[in-house]
Amino acid sequence: MKLIEDANKEALSRILEAEPMLLDVVPAHEAIKGLKERMILHAGPPIKWDKMCGPMRGAVAGAIVFEGWAKDLATAEKMAAGGEIEFHPNHHFNAVGPMTGMTTVSMPVFVVENKRFKNRAYCAMNEGLGKVMRFGGNDESVLNRLRWLRDVFGPEMAKALKHTGPLELKSIVARGLAMGDELHQRNVACSSVFLREIVAAVANVSTDKKVTADVLDFIARNDQFFLNIAMPMAKTMTDPAKGIRGSTVVTAMCRNGTEFGIRVSGTGDQWFTAPVEMPEGLYFPGYSEKDANPDMGDSAIVETVGLGGFAMAASPAVAGFVGAGSPSSAANFTRAMGEITVGQNSEWTIAAMDFAGVPTGIDVRLVVETGMAPTINTGIAHREPGVGQVGAGVVKAPMACFTQAVRAIAKDLGVS
Amino acid sequence: MKLIEDANKEALSRILEAEPMLLDVVPAHEAIKGLKERMILHAGPPIKWDKMCGPMRGAVAGAIVFEGWAKDLATAEKMAAGGEIEFHPNHHFNAVGPMTGMTTVSMPVFVVENKRFKNRAYCAMNEGLGKVMRFGGNDESVLNRLRWLRDVFGPEMAKALKHTGPLELKSIVARGLAMGDELHQRNVACSSVFLREIVAAVANVSTDKKVTADVLDFIARNDQFFLNIAMPMAKTMTDPAKGIRGSTVVTAMCRNGTEFGIRVSGTGDQWFTAPVEMPEGLYFPGYSEKDANPDMGDSAIVETVGLGGFAMAASPAVAGFVGAGSPSSAANFTRAMGEITVGQNSEWTIAAMDFAGVPTGIDVRLVVETGMAPTINTGIAHREPGVGQVGAGVVKAPMACFTQAVRAIAKDLGVS
Numbered sequence: 001m002k003l004i005e006d007a008n009k010e011a012l013s014r015i016l017e018a019e020p021m022l023l024d025v026v027p028a029h030e031a032i033k034g035l036k037e038r039m040i041l042h043a044g045p046p047i048k049w050d051k052m053c054g055p056m057r058g059a060v061a062g063a064i065v066f067e068g069w070a071k072d073l074a075t076a077e078k079m080a081a082g083g084e085i086e087f088h089p090n091h092h093f094n095a096v097g098p099m100t101g102m103t104t105v106s107m108p109v110f111v112v113e114n115k116r117f118k119n120r121a122y123c124a125m126n127e128g129l130g131k132v133m134r135f136g137g138n139d140e141s142v143l144n145r146l147r148w149l150r151d152v153f154g155p156e157m158a159k160a161l162k163h164t165g166p167l168e169l170k171s172i173v174a175r176g177l178a179m180g181d182e183l184h185q186r187n188v189a190c191s192s193v194f195l196r197e198i199v200a201a202v203a204n205v206s207t208d209k210k211v212t213a214d215v216l217d218f219i220a221r222n223d224q225f226f227l228n229i230a231m232p233m234a235k236t237m238t239d240p241a242k243g244i245r246g247s248t249v250v251t252a253m254c255r256n257g258t259e260f261g262i263r264v265s266g267t268g269d270q271w272f273t274a275p276v277e278m279p280e281g282l283y284f285p286g287y288s289e290k291d292a293n294p295d296m297g298d299s300a301i302v303e304t305v306g307l308g309g310f311a312m313a314a315s316p317a318v319a320g321f322v323g324a325g326s327p328s329s330a331a332n333f334t335r336a337m338g339e340i341t342v343g344q345n346s347e348w349t350i351a352a353m354d355f356a357g358v359p360t361g362i363d364v365r366l367v368v369e370t371g372m373a374p375t376i377n378t379g380i381a382h383r384e385p386g387v388g389q390v391g392a393g394v395v396k397a398p399m400a401c402f403t404q405a406v407r408a409i410a411k412d413l414g415v416s
Numbered sequence: 417m418k419l420i421e422d423a424n425k426e427a428l429s430r431i432l433e434a435e436p437m438l439l440d441v442v443p444a445h446e447a448i449k450g451l452k453e454r455m456i457l458h459a460g461p462p463i464k465w466d467k468m469c470g471p472m473r474g475a476v477a478g479a480i481v482f483e484g485w486a487k488d489l490a491t492a493e494k495m496a497a498g499g500e501i502e503f504h505p506n507h508h509f510n511a512v513g514p515m516t517g518m519t520t521v522s523m524p525v526f527v528v529e530n531k532r533f534k535n536r537a538y539c540a541m542n543e544g545l546g547k548v549m550r551f552g553g554n555d556e557s558v559l560n561r562l563r564w565l566r567d568v569f570g571p572e573m574a575k576a577l578k579h580t581g582p583l584e585l586k587s588i589v590a591r592g593l594a595m596g597d598e599l600h601q602r603n604v605a606c607s608s609v610f611l612r613e614i615v616a617a618v619a620n621v622s623t624d625k626k627v628t629a630d631v632l633d634f635i636a637r638n639d640q641f642f643l644n645i646a647m648p649m650a651k652t653m654t655d656p657a658k659g660i661r662g663s664t665v666v667t668a669m670c671r672n673g674t675e676f677g678i679r680v681s682g683t684g685d686q687w688f689t690a691p692v693e694m695p696e697g698l699y700f701p702g703y704s705e706k707d708a709n710p711d712m713g714d715s716a717i718v719e720t721v722g723l724g725g726f727a728m729a730a731s732p733a734v735a736g737f738v739g740a741g742s743p744s745s746a747a748n749f750t751r752a753m754g755e756i757t758v759g760q761n762s763e764w765t766i767a768a769m770d771f772a773g774v775p776t777g778i779d780v781r782l783v784v785e786t787g788m789a790p791t792i793n794t795g796i797a798h799r800e801p802g803v804g805q806v807g808a809g810v811v812k813a814p815m816a817c818f819t820q821a822v823r824a825i826a827k828d829l830g831v832s
Contacts, residue, residue: 178733179595179605180767189595192608199615200633206625217616316767317594327767351596351732351743352768 003413004365007247011265012343012361015249015305018237019115021166022229025157027150029105031122032093036105038069039086043101043298044256045271046089049080053257055136055293058385059100060085062138066146067104073138091252091263094239095122096231096298099134099381100257107146108154110229112169114236121232121239125149128222134297135381135388156202156215163201169233170347172197173307176226177358178351182315183230184299184308185322185377185392190226195219227299234301243268248409249342250362253304253374253397257296257381260398264364264405266412274400279380281393282323293383295395300376306345306358309375309394310337314350314358322377324394333375334359340366340374364409367402419829420781423663427681428759428777431665431721434653435531437582438645441573443566445521447538448509452521454485455502459517459714460672461687462505465496469673471552471709474801475516476501478554482562483520489554507668507679510655511538512647512714515550515797516673523562524570526645528585530652537648537655541565544638550713551797551804572618572631579617585649586763588613589723592642593774594767598731599646600715600724600793601738601808606642611635643715650717659684664825665758666778669720669790669813673712673797676814680780680821682828690816695796697809698739709799711811716792722761722774725791725810726753730766730774738793740810749791750775756782756790780825783818 029035040063042056052060057077064076064085079085090096095103102124103109109122127145131137161167172193173181179189199216206212219225238251247265254261261271276295283289302308312319313334316327324333331352337359338344344357362374373396380391445451456479458472468476473493480492480501495501506512511519518540519525525538543561547553577583588609589597595605615632622628635641654667663681670677677687692711699705718724728735729750732743740749747768753775754760760773778790789812796807 175604179608188591189605189608192595192605192612195612195615196608196636199611199636200629203619203622203625203629203632206619206628209619209622209625209628212622212625212628213616213619216619220612220615320767320771326770328770330768351736352746354742354744355736 001415003246004248007244007266008249008342008361008363011241011244011247011249014241015237015361016345017116018240020169020233020236021113021115022110022161022169023113023166024111024161025108025154026111027105028103028107028109028122028124031109031111032095035093038084039088041088041090041093041095041097041101041103042256043090043097043099043296044254045259045261045273047256047258048087051258053293053296054383054385055296055381056100056257058136058138059102059133061385062133062142063102063104066143067106090298091254094120096235096301097124097134098227098231098299099297099379100136101298102133106150108150110232112229112232112236114240117240119236119239121235123228123232125153126222126225126228129224129389131388135379136385137388138386152211153215153218156205156211159205160198160201163205164198167197169229173230174348177311177314177348180315180317182308182311182318182377184227184302185379186315186318187226187230188223190230191219191223194226194229230307231299231301234305234307237305238301241265246409246413248364248406250304250364253300254298255295255300257293260295260401262397262401262405264409266409267405270408272401272404272408274398277395277398279378279393279395280323281380281391282321283391287390291382291390293381295378296381297378299378303374303376304362306348306360309333309377311350311358313353318377322392322394336372337375339370340372364402364405368406373397373399373402419662420664423660423682424665424758424777424779427657427660427663427665430657431653431777432761433532434656436585436649436652437529437531438526438577438585439529439582440527440577441524441570442527443521444519444523444525444538444540447525447527448511451509454500455504457504457506457509457511457513457517457519458672459513459515459712460505460670461675461677461689463672463674464503467674469709469712470800471712471797472516472673474552474554475518475549477801478549478558479518479520482559483522506714507670510536512651512717513540513550514643514647514715515713515795516552517714518549522566524566526648528645528648528652530656533656535652535655537651539644539648541569542638542641542644545640545805547804551795552801553804554802568627569631569634572621572627575621576614576617579621580614583613585645589646590764593727593730593764596731596733598724598727598734598793600643600718601795602731602734603642603646604639606646607635607639610642610645646723647715647717650721650723653721654717657681662825662829664780664822666720666780669716670714671711671716673709676711676817678813678817678821680825682825683821686824688817688820688824690814693811693814695794695809695811696739697796697807698737699807703806707798707806709797711794712797713794715794719790719792720778722757722764722776725749725793727766727774729769734793738808738810752788753791755786756788780818780821784822789813789815789818
């Protein structure tokens with residue numbers, strides 16, 4: 001159908017024309033209009049407290065104590081259960097967050113702007129590995145790290161970014177792909193390249209060498225640091241493609257640990273949801289599938305722009321880490337995702353595939369026709385609050401989201 | 417022949433058991449016993465001024481002015497031609513240097529120690545790209561950079577390395593291989609990982625934030641920074657394998673721009689030399705094969721331990737950069753080098769080959785039998801002094817070095 005083809009061509013070209021720049025780090029309430037006290041933004045499509053999974057409840061309780069709305073976790077849980085906290089998806093506020101995806105007023109957020117279309121997206125700082133709020137952690141060590149990010153790290157990054165000026169993100173991603181990142185479960189190269197870009201500025205704006213050392217060390221010791229930049233980058237790329245009538249291109253995929261949600265260009269802000277699936281992957285020593293929480297996080301926004309599972313070929317090492325088969329067959333995932341996408345990104349290429357571009361622009365029709373759901377590389381959280389990450393794996397987006405979307409667009413175009 | 421097999425097994429195990437650590441940066445005269453005024457160490461096997469190629473003469477003249485032995489380049493050339501300068505190979509003084517490989521008294525050098533065998537090797541700092549002494553550059557910009565490296569960068573690195581303590585180099589290389597480095601023409605990942613390891617220490621030991629920023633920026637902007645650490649690392653790994661009677665394993669490969677030289681375990685410090693070949697590769701805009709100097713530098717020491725051309729499979733991007741064919745066929749180089757080596761290094765693996773170890777321990781017998789000479793990834797210098805790098809390519813070690821070595825060992829064992 002020509003209307004759909006043209007609409008998808010337009011959607012793809014808007015995604016590819018994006019010029020995402022990292023501008024700043026500011027407290028969330030300064031950047032995010034409408035974000036206020038006793039409001040928590042979470043990953044995935046809308047969800048109420050009573051449907052939230054264990055790690056998200058744990059993160060919520062931690063965020064409430066972090067913001068000083070309750071004195072301890074028990075009180076915090078009561079507040080959340082008692083309706084004293086307003087919950088909204090990050091995506092409704094131009095934000096994204098990995099795993100539980102907590103965003104609250106005082107957390108520092110990266111500000112990414114798509115220079116081409118002038119839209120912005122926001123994401124809190126990546127906390128590193130181990131016990132962290134994004135995996136449901138909420139003890140004092142977790143909250144103290146968040147306090148340091150708010151009081152020390154965020155302000156220093158803001159000064160450093162004023163010193164460097166806006167950082168062009170597409171070229172950092174291009175370099176990272178040539179260095180084995182797929183930008184979802186492996187961000188070590190982009191995190192390193194980001195450190196190279198910012199290091200002199202951090203030193204230059206310093207007023208205290210201990211602070212400089214701590215800030216640089218925090219970036220240097222966090223292999224996933226760049227994920228929380230790649231995510232708002234991806235959101236700024238897909239948001240301009242929203243609302244093109246007839247377009248069957250996916251503009252967002254996200255999960256709240258209970259439900260998976262997708263948005264499709266032709267249907268604007270509507271969510272198509274289905275129960276999340278369980279990742280298949282590898283577990284850290286001492287953990288197994290029994291401990292795993294189902295799929296969670298806004299991070300699947302990176303697959304929406306051709307990264308993560310779609311760029312597996314760039315990252316044979318990650319194929320092993322997520323238990324997706326032999327590293328030498330990593331390209332098979334990328335080739336398969338080529339079957340459900342409308343084009344390639346010639347600025348993000350994969351050397352091992354002779355510089356083919358990453359498959360970009362998921363077409364819900366192709367997903368339904370081929371029966372091949374998008375592959376997402378993901379971390380796996382413990383299903384209980386407060387524990388943290390227990391593994392990493394690969395998960396499929398549920399087919400029901402895509403069939404609903406196809407029906408909705410068919411109905412809109414009067415072809416059902 | 418069992419004596420040879422056993423000797424080669426011993427040589428390989430000494431190479432693999434190495435524990436190279438980066439200890440320090442000190443002025444060359446402090447580290448290198450016997451290095452004195454009016455003495456220049458150069459890349460490759462022994463060579464006199466009258467046989468030196470253009471870029472090496474350019475570098476020699478620059479080094480003489482840098483050390484203050486002459487007031488200008490013209491006087492410096494006259495001194496060199498008049499026998500006032502003593503020339504020796506780096507390898508005769510436990511040192512290595514890329515391309516022209518200049519090492520003189522006041523240059524800061526990395527100190528690498530093989531903790532297992534207690535031997536050390538040294539290498540001057542990498543100057544970055546553009547007009548640099550290692551490619552024959554010798555103007556004021558080149559000399560001023562060397563002065564800054566001597567007066568500012570070297571001392572700061574020394575302080576930082578005392579703060580971190582010895583850095584374990586094998587694991588940095590392992591991480592770099594998973595991030596697309598082959599450690600000869602591509603060191604961007606290892607340079608980034610090195611920055612991550614040293615960054616907090618540099619900030620912590622600082623007495624001046626401008627110096628901290630300059631030092632960190634210099635590392636951050638130099639994709640080849642780590643080459644000059646990888647080279648002495650490789651030398652500390654192969655030197656303990658020298659002098660095992662009957663062993664046909666190569667312990668050094670190097671070139672002075674005129675001759676290629678190899679050392680083989682069973683024949684100790686003896687050089688087997690032949691005229692260098694011309695690299696086949698890609699030229700920077702405005703340059704062609706007509707401008708190229710033949711093969712040069714001690715850097716082929718990295719191929720001697722299974723990196724560079726031997727690890728091409730880790731680095732599909734570099735296969736394109738050096739003009740070695742399609743990136744997707746990079747693994748063919750690594751497989752071919754597997755035919756002329758006695759083993760693999762299980763600590764240095766290639767994800768794209770399902771974590772096969774890099775082929776290690778070049779056997780001169782296998783080179784001669786198969787007719788396959790070692791593949792070396794190399795930079796290409798302009799053949800005139802003072803110009804600099806004009807391209808990058810792949811070059812073969814000359815077969816004559818290997819046939820001489822086979823004959824010498826056969827003679828020694830009485831089997832010729």
